[in-house]
Amino acid sequence: MLMTTDLGQAxxxxxxxxxxxxxxxDNCLLKAHFNATHYVHYNTGATAALLEGEKVTGGxxxxxxxxxxxxxxxxxxxxxxxxxxLLRDISGTFAAETLTGSSSTGTCAIVQAPIEMISYAxxxxxxxxxxxxxxxxxxxxxxxxxxxxxxxxxxxxxxQSMIIYGIDNIRKFKSINSVDSSGSIIKFTLYx
Numbered sequence: 001m002l003m004t005t006d007l008g009q010a011x012x013x014x015x016x017x018x019x020x021x022x023x024x025x026d027n028c029l030l031k032a033h034f035n036a037t038h039y040v041h042y043n044t045g046a047t048a049a050l051l052e053g054e055k056v057t058g059g060x061x062x063x064x065x066x067x068x069x070x071x072x073x074x075x076x077x078x079x080x081x082x083x084x085x086l087l088r089d090i091s092g093t094f095a096a097e098t099l100t101g102s103s104s105t106g107t108c109a110i111v112q113a114p115i116e117m118i119s120y121a122x123x124x125x126x127x128x129x130x131x132x133x134x135x136x137x138x139x140x141x142x143x144x145x146x147x148x149x150x151x152x153x154x155x156x157x158x159x160q161s162m163i164i165y166g167i168d169n170i171r172k173f174k175s176i177n178s179v180d181s182s183g184s185i186i187k188f189t190l191y192x
Contacts, residue, residue: 035068038086039115052068064091087114122171123190125164125190128163130156132185137153
């Protein structure tokens with residue numbers, strides 16, 4: 001159980017996976033695009049790399065928005081990736097539906113209506129939970145390595161959680177599987 005003081009207000013959550021090389025949190029989540037007014041997770045099934053600035057339309061609702069930024073959480077853009085869309089210029093009410101792009105003519109599925117942004121400032125804290133297998137992490141800019149390598153970083157076991165305080169520590173946060181190709185997953189929530 002985590003006992004904490006005020007972390008701030010949660011704005012983004014996601015995951016980091018397939019950590020055969022060191023990974024970190026994407027900068028677009030650490031300082032959101034000033035034009036973004038909403039965000040929403042999209043899931044597997046993206047058939048083409050949607051583009052920043054592109055207009056997307058809801059297949060069921062007919063609602064429209066422009067993409068301010070895209071954060072790919074897992075996969076490669078345009079081939080079954082999962083991530084977060086930062087949106088602007090929303091017109092209408094989206095639902096859980098498929099979005100179609102105007103420029104790329106790609107699609108992706110969203111599982112809920114977009115959520116209103118609460119802050120554009122950098123996050124104060126980050127909660128991480130390790131799932132599946134242990135990871136090695138660093139927060140000082142050092143690239144962590146697998147235990148069988150040079151074993152750099154702190155090991156966090158599967159099922160453990162940790163709170164990271166301060167934007168500099170969050171920005172420099174890096175993680176990797178403790179054991180090569182173990183399929184570790186870190187889930188994170190950023191608080192602003």
